[in-house]
Amino acid sequence: MGTIVAVARDDRHHFSKPVLSMIRLLAGLGIEGDAHCGETVKHRSRVAVDPTQPNLRQVHLIHAELFGELAAAGFTVRPGEMGENVTTRGIDLLGLPVGARLRLGDEAVVEITGLRNPCVQIQAFQPGLLKAVLGRAADGSLIRKAGVMAIVIAGGEVRRGDAIALTLPALPHRALERV
Template structure:
């Protein structure tokens, strides 16, 4: 399953959206250099207050550009970085990957997928009603599907730019479905 990096984003401060950049540098074990969510321990603004020593499984937020296409059909104009992601991809079925998938980005960088992004109510502050659009309810099982991207940790650092290839390497053994992190 191969795709391409559509955009890269980072923000030095806590804000819902992240400005698009020409490139980002991934740092092994930390995340996106210069991004507020980089670090070995959890950097999520709310969760830091009660779980500050947990490992940071949310170093990099990846989102599929196909979500923006879907949202546009429903009347929501959303572009790269606006939902807080660091790396926007195209052509990679991020939501269907198993936990532990390695994503090779560009020439050097490797991100291990740790789980699904749990969308928060701030999405409705950005665009009223948008939160309901990034969930899907499976009528058969009653389970929710979270559509707002995946989270990962940086295993190998490197520079990532729009146009770089994305190659997904599935883990060996039985695959474990992604859960919220």
């Protein structure tokens, strides 16, 4: 079990999102009133390539534990500031497989689709932050730490303090890749 630390949304394509008391998830679409809500991709660079792509980035989740890691490196980051919709605590988001489902609160369910690929906007937000949210594994492969993306399976209201329950998909599990 995990907990929701904060929820955020923005109706425009700003880097940071204002923290709210509640967000409403809509099945198959995303977060009501958020710029990334919709069946097809809404991320501007991806729309430019192919606006008919399915939206696998309806909800962005970041683990609050990352903020502590960033603080130790000299950064100050608060919920919503890295563009996430849901800030969590107590769930190893980066260790989840594709297809893992999180029940957020009483009704909403999201399915993890992949890793957020941090972009240059993070660097503009705080110089050096892009490097801080990227790492290298022992084998030299890139580690993305800027959260995960999900689609909405079941809608509902989500609030700070709501519980998070995890359901893993059937084996074999598939590791997360950038989406």
